[in-house]
Amino acid sequence: MFETLSDRLTSVFSSLRSKGRLSDADIDATCREIRIALLEADVALPVVKDFVARVKERARGAEVSQALNPAQQVVKIVNDELIEILGGETRRLRYAKTPPTVIMLAGLQGSGKTTLAGKLAKWLRDQGHAPLLVACDLQRPNAVQQLSVVAERAEVAVYAPEPGNGVGDPVAVARQSIDHARRQQYDVVIVDTAGRLGIDQELMRQAADIRDAISPDEVLFVVDAMIGQDAVTTAQAFMDGVGFDGVVLTKLDGDARGGAALSVRHVTGRPIMFASTGEKLADFDAFHPDRMAGRILDMGDILTLIEQAQKTFDEQEAAKMASKLVSGDGFTLDDFLEQMMMVRRMGPIKNLLGMMPGMGQMRDQLNQVDDRDLDRIAAIIRSMTPGERQDPKIINGSRRARIAGGSGVTVTEVSNLVVRFFEAQKMMKRMTQGMGIPGMPGGRKSQKAQKPKKGRRVSGDPRKAGQAKPGSGTGPEAVQPPKGVLGNLQLPPGFDPSKLNLPGQN
Amino acid sequence: MDGYLGIIVIVALVAVLAVGGLFLLFRPKAKDLPPVEAPPEPRAPGVEEPGKAGLGEQDGGTTTTLPPPAEELLKPPAIEVPPPSAGRMVRLRSRLARSQSALGKGLLELLSRDRLDDDVWDEIEEILITADVGVAPTRAMVEDLRTKVKVLGTRSPEEVRGMLREELLAQIAPDLDRTLHTRAHGERPAVVLVVGVNGTGKTTTTGKLARALIGDGNKVVLGAADTFRAAATDQLQTWGDRVGAAVVRGPEGGDPASVAFDAVAKGIEDKVDTVIVDTAGRLHTKTGLMDELGKVKRVIEKRAMVDEVLLVLDATTGQNGMRQAQVFAEVVNVTGIALTKLDGTAKGGIVISVQRELGVPVKLVGLGEGPDDLAPFDPEVFVDALLGD
Numbered sequence: 001m002f003e004t005l006s007d008r009l010t011s012v013f014s015s016l017r018s019k020g021r022l023s024d025a026d027i028d029a030t031c032r033e034i035r036i037a038l039l040e041a042d043v044a045l046p047v048v049k050d051f052v053a054r055v056k057e058r059a060r061g062a063e064v065s066q067a068l069n070p071a072q073q074v075v076k077i078v079n080d081e082l083i084e085i086l087g088g089e090t091r092r093l094r095y096a097k098t099p100p101t102v103i104m105l106a107g108l109q110g111s112g113k114t115t116l117a118g119k120l121a122k123w124l125r126d127q128g129h130a131p132l133l134v135a136c137d138l139q140r141p142n143a144v145q146q147l148s149v150v151a152e153r154a155e156v157a158v159y160a161p162e163p164g165n166g167v168g169d170p171v172a173v174a175r176q177s178i179d180h181a182r183r184q185q186y187d188v189v190i191v192d193t194a195g196r197l198g199i200d201q202e203l204m205r206q207a208a209d210i211r212d213a214i215s216p217d218e219v220l221f222v223v224d225a226m227i228g229q230d231a232v233t234t235a236q237a238f239m240d241g242v243g244f245d246g247v248v249l250t251k252l253d254g255d256a257r258g259g260a261a262l263s264v265r266h267v268t269g270r271p272i273m274f275a276s277t278g279e280k281l282a283d284f285d286a287f288h289p290d291r292m293a294g295r296i297l298d299m300g301d302i303l304t305l306i307e308q309a310q311k312t313f314d315e316q317e318a319a320k321m322a323s324k325l326v327s328g329d330g331f332t333l334d335d336f337l338e339q340m341m342m343v344r345r346m347g348p349i350k351n352l353l354g355m356m357p358g359m360g361q362m363r364d365q366l367n368q369v370d371d372r373d374l375d376r377i378a379a380i381i382r383s384m385t386p387g388e389r390q391d392p393k394i395i396n397g398s399r400r401a402r403i404a405g406g407s408g409v410t411v412t413e414v415s416n417l418v419v420r421f422f423e424a425q426k427m428m429k430r431m432t433q434g435m436g437i438p439g440m441p442g443g444r445k446s447q448k449a450q451k452p453k454k455g456r457r458v459s460g461d462p463r464k465a466g467q468a469k470p471g472s473g474t475g476p477e478a479v480q481p482p483k484g485v486l487g488n489l490q491l492p493p494g495f496d497p498s499k500l501n502l503p504g505q506n
Numbered sequence: 507m508d509g510y511l512g513i514i515v516i517v518a519l520v521a522v523l524a525v526g527g528l529f530l531l532f533r534p535k536a537k538d539l540p541p542v543e544a545p546p547e548p549r550a551p552g553v554e555e556p557g558k559a560g561l562g563e564q565d566g567g568t569t570t571t572l573p574p575p576a577e578e579l580l581k582p583p584a585i586e587v588p589p590p591s592a593g594r595m596v597r598l599r600s601r602l603a604r605s606q607s608a609l610g611k612g613l614l615e616l617l618s619r620d621r622l623d624d625d626v627w628d629e630i631e632e633i634l635i636t637a638d639v640g641v642a643p644t645r646a647m648v649e650d651l652r653t654k655v656k657v658l659g660t661r662s663p664e665e666v667r668g669m670l671r672e673e674l675l676a677q678i679a680p681d682l683d684r685t686l687h688t689r690a691h692g693e694r695p696a697v698v699l700v701v702g703v704n705g706t707g708k709t710t711t712t713g714k715l716a717r718a719l720i721g722d723g724n725k726v727v728l729g730a731a732d733t734f735r736a737a738a739t740d741q742l743q744t745w746g747d748r749v750g751a752a753v754v755r756g757p758e759g760g761d762p763a764s765v766a767f768d769a770v771a772k773g774i775e776d777k778v779d780t781v782i783v784d785t786a787g788r789l790h791t792k793t794g795l796m797d798e799l800g801k802v803k804r805v806i807e808k809r810a811m812v813d814e815v816l817l818v819l820d821a822t823t824g825q826n827g828m829r830q831a832q833v834f835a836e837v838v839n840v841t842g843i844a845l846t847k848l849d850g851t852a853k854g855g856i857v858i859s860v861q862r863e864l865g866v867p868v869k870l871v872g873l874g875e876g877p878d879d880l881a882p883f884d885p886e887v888f889v890d891a892l893l894g895d
Contacts, residue, residue: 036641042824045636109847109875110705110820139875141713141744142737149736165744197850224705228638228824230852237851251704254789256826279704279734344793371793 027059030074034297041296043259044232047266055081079293086265086272087289091246093273096217099187100132100178104214106207106242107222108234109195112250114143116222116276117192118150119284124188125156132186134177135160136170136210139194147192154281157186170194170206175213191216198237207242219244220273223260225252231260232267239268246273249287253277259296309346317342331425333389337381340374349374379407380417392418617666622655638824639855643862647677671889677858680885682867686842687813688719688780694810695727695773696780699766699803701838702818703830704787707846709738711818711872712784713745714880715844719780726751727776729769729783731762731802742784748877752776762786762798763805770809781810790833803838816869818844821854831860840864846872849879 031052038048058081059074095101103120105113114137121131133151135158137143144164151158159177162168174191181189193210196203211219221244223231238244247264252275261272272287309318346352349371381389383406388395395403395418404411612633616626627648634644654669688696698715702708709732716726728746730753732738739755746753754772756765766783773781785802788795806812817840819827834840843861845854848871857868868883 039635039641040825042638042826045632108822108850110707112705140710140741142741145740146735146737153736197847199851224820224822226703226820226824226826227822228827228852228856229636230638230822230850233851234822251789253791254703254826255791255829256824259824 024060027056027074030059031056034074034078037297038259038262041257041259042226042228042231042263043296044229044263044267046232047263050266051081051085051262075297079297082262082293082296083289086261086292087287091271091273094217094245095188100181100189101187101218102178102189102191102214102216103218103220104191104193104211104216105220105222105248106193106238106244107195108197108224108227109140111195111222111224111227112276113137113195113222114146114150114192115279116248116250116284117147117190118154118156119276119281120274121151121156121190122154122281123284124190125154129188130186131156131188131190132177132181132184133158134174134189134191135162135164136174136191137194138162138164138168138170138173139166141165143192143194150281157184171209171213174210178214189214198234198241204237204241211242218246220246220248221264221268221270222248222250223264225249225258225260226254226256227260231263235264235268239270244268244270246271248272248274248276250276253279253283257296258292261292262296313342313345331428333381333384333392333421334386336421336424337378337389340378344371344374376407376409376413377417380404380409380414383407392421613670614667617651617655617670627652634855637853637855638827640825640828640859643677643859647673674889675885677862678885678889679861679865679867682861682865684842684867684869684883684885686869686882688724690777690779691811693774693777695770695778696813697770697773697806697810698780698782698814698816699806699812699838700782700784700816700818700844701799701834701840702787703789704735706787706818706820706823707872708732708787708818709741709745709784710875711816711844711846711870711880712742712782713748714872714877715870716745716751716782717749717877718880719782720749720751724779725776727769727773727778727781728753729766729781730755731765731769731783732786733758733760733762733765734786738784738786763802766802767805767809770806774809790830796833796837799834800837814842815840816842816844817866818846819854819857819860820852821845821848822850822852823856825856827856828859828863831864831866835864835866840866842867842869844868844870844872844880845883848872849874 034055035048035052038051039045043051055074055078058077093101093103105117105120107113117133121133124131133147133156135144135147137147142164144160144162148158148160159173159180161176162170162173170193177189177191181187191210191214193207194203196207198204219242221235221238223235227234235247247261247268247270249258249261249272252258264270265272272289272292275285275287275292277283277285343349343352380403383403384392384395388399388403395414400411400414400418404414407414613630616630616633619626630651631644631648634647635641639647651669651673654673658665658669686698688698690696700708700712700715712728716728719726726749728742728751730739730742732742733756736758739753739758743753743755745751752772754765754769756762756768762785766785769783770781783802783806785799786795788799790796803812803815815838817831817834819830823830831840831843843857843866845857845868848854861867871881871883871888873879873881
């Protein structure tokens, strides 16, 4: 169900093993998978068709046949093309020559306009502007109040002369707000309008009236990253009805792949200017086309994982965690507990593991993984004495029974945890001696030669991952994590995804 | 950046240690999470008299708000008596048909062609995909139709229509139980918990549902457990005042579980028929917020049974809807889906996968912004509207 594109492509490419170049049939097969990947990312069908046709054309071109690894090249083309379309023309907000600059927000119900208004206002205020929020959503119950509260949190002014809940004329409010802003010396006016459907003629006309009344410098179309195939219809309806200059993508903190971004960009040609990534007012950022491309394609790559880590921890915390690992022997159950809790903060463990390269083959097992398992492990560790956590070797039979009783698990579970811990410790020792974590102290290049699997390193081809069938791996040398197209980051070689797949192994 | 690479190792390590380890083990038998303490005393009922809605709300501060028109809100709003819910779907049929006709008509037209070659089947597939049905279910459906067409041989328009109707109905699984459990059992009111991601229309659905239930002659208490979003409580209060349902509210930023508990307590005290608890929108990826939701449900269960957990899904949602449904189902055991915003151009095809994969039936559909635009879902009427007359 939730296969990533890299999983799919792995299966396509496994048949291409020795081919130096791609035949038309290979390209078709690859494109079919890309098509499905895009459709499952909610990119609208007409857009997918256009897009795949373009990719096909480029893939047939000379650049592929001459490339070292053609199959990878196709994916690279897709990625480049995506970035190009998504980020073709990035631009900043246009400010009016004579203030106030007027920004109008429009979109479907529930796309997050009011919240976004607050975020935008805060962002502008932090840049030294004096924004004014205008409540023109007089439709939804208490939308006006919501905007007032949001404004207060963002510490900006709000203009809300009408109570809302169906009372008042939004066009008049919008018109008056400009004068109000001029009088009060606000230099940016953000007009929050009611959510409306593309097919609602009456409300669309109202939006157009508001637009005509205030002649905004920017009309921003606010769209939910979770929207599906309807994105095209909706975007087109707003384009025709109100017209907009830029797009804001909201709710990107979820796990929707956000194909809508591509659809909207493709259909309307308007750039995506901002991304909203959380419920707090500060969770607001400029749009990054490269990240979005990876997300839409769902390469299941390590960059996403790192990005998620970056969002959750600051550099210092991360460095601290990493340094603990290098110390090898000094790694205790306490450290492990701490790290486990940190990892939990990054989101469901299932998602995180899914992002590790090479995990695609064990998606089924992954689906059984439950965050509550982590809780149970935490309970076991917390039932140990500080001494035991420092030195698990002292845990004998009676201690085990006590720990099991304390954490409400069976004795077997406790012993298994301890055994696994020793194994992990060993694994880490090997890692620190042999390899070093990339970026950690210690030269990497020279050490690489010590590893038996160095030969594999040359190709970085996803199909390699296909060779390493889950369960068949008996040691670290069995699985070479494929490099994502998006980056040449390598997994710390000590890590072995096949370790995960224990039922088949032991 | 380098530091973060370390994190990846750690993720791997945690995986190996924690998850890997557990694969070996016997899963402990439903040793459930430690019981959650009941919230402190049900506080002095946080219920406000209808009419005080939206007052005392953050006036002042740095805003230049004109004073909120308190006077207007102060006079108790006239309590409307909404019409009963029976036959609503039929009344809303025209609206449904407006959004859906493209789907049904397009399919019907294609299937009635003389020759059904691969191109036509591709087009049929496309129509389904553009309705957000998803790639895999679409393929299954097209495969089914192909076989049927082969078996059928000749096709008159009526036959095709019948076949399509049957196929669509089969996808929507008409035999699922779609009754909304809102009848009080004895002393205890029925409890409906409304959940979903942000911006799908939970509060609006809660309001409409309350209205519909009152229209049917029930007594309803609303629990405003969305203590997070600015003015969400007021939004619900406005709905409550309109139909004369008491609204239990807590302080902004307070514990939603305690508000839910209070709401249920009040429901029991007032001997109402149904308590509807509106929760804050939360993305299913936020572990902490999902835990909070689990707690809301557990805490309610201290006082009463949760009869119905309604997941509100936006019809415009694409394939992510499946993920949402899965995660919410894991955490609070969703018993029904309310599909909102179906009056737009979106087809809400995602519910087909959700129903099939999770077996959770669509129970309600939202068809507009009007207070009575919520209808019980009727598969037959739905499919008929899809296909047009």
